[in-house]
Amino acid sequence: VGLNVNNSFVDAPVELQSQLTSLRDETGRSCDAAAVLSDLLLQLHGDLHRLSAHDVTLLESWRRGCVLTGREVTLAVNQREFTGHCLGLADDGGLRLLVNGAEQRFYGGTVRDIG
Numbered sequence: 001v002g003l004n005v006n007n008s009f010v011d012a013p014v015e016l017q018s019q020l021t022s023l024r025d026e027t028g029r030s031c032d033a034a035a036v037l038s039d040l041l042l043q044l045h046g047d048l049h050r051l052s053a054h055d056v057t058l059l060e061s062w063r064r065g066c067v068l069t070g071r072e073v074t075l076a077v078n079q080r081e082f083t084g085h086c087l088g089l090a091d092d093g094g095l096r097l098l099v100n101g102a103e104q105r106f107y108g109g110t111v112r113d114i115g
Contacts, residue, residue: 003040005033019112063089068113073097077109 004022012020023031050058063069069088074081075097084099094105 001040003036005036006030059089059091059093062093068095068111072114074112074114075106075109076112077106082106083114 004020004024006024007022008024009017009020009022010025023036047058066086066088068086071086072083073086074083075095082097082099082104084097084104087096087098087103090096090105092105094107095111097104097106
């Protein structure tokens with residue numbers, strides 16, 4: 001997990017500005033990095049507890065929070081790139097992409113939203 005907190009990409013090269021952001025860029029203010037880390041770890045702990053308890057509502061909350069659903073994305077996996085339409089999350093948590101007319105599932109990689 002990587003989270004850009006107080007760095008800013010306002011002065012980054014134009015071709016990168018649409019791919020990068022930080023909490024500072026999104027909120028317009030600096031954040032306490034230790035507090036952000038603490039909050040993130042607490043959220044992850046809670047989600048892991050829900051996952052181990054087989055909480056059926058967890059996947060639905062992740063699906064609601066998936067900002068990529070319905071968008072065109074490029075996913076980089078092991079030095080290969082796959083571009084397609086994001087169909088959201090599968091029941092097993094994989095990312096569903098429609099690539100060249102066929103649905104594929106991915107379980108890791110770096111996603112870039114292209115529209």
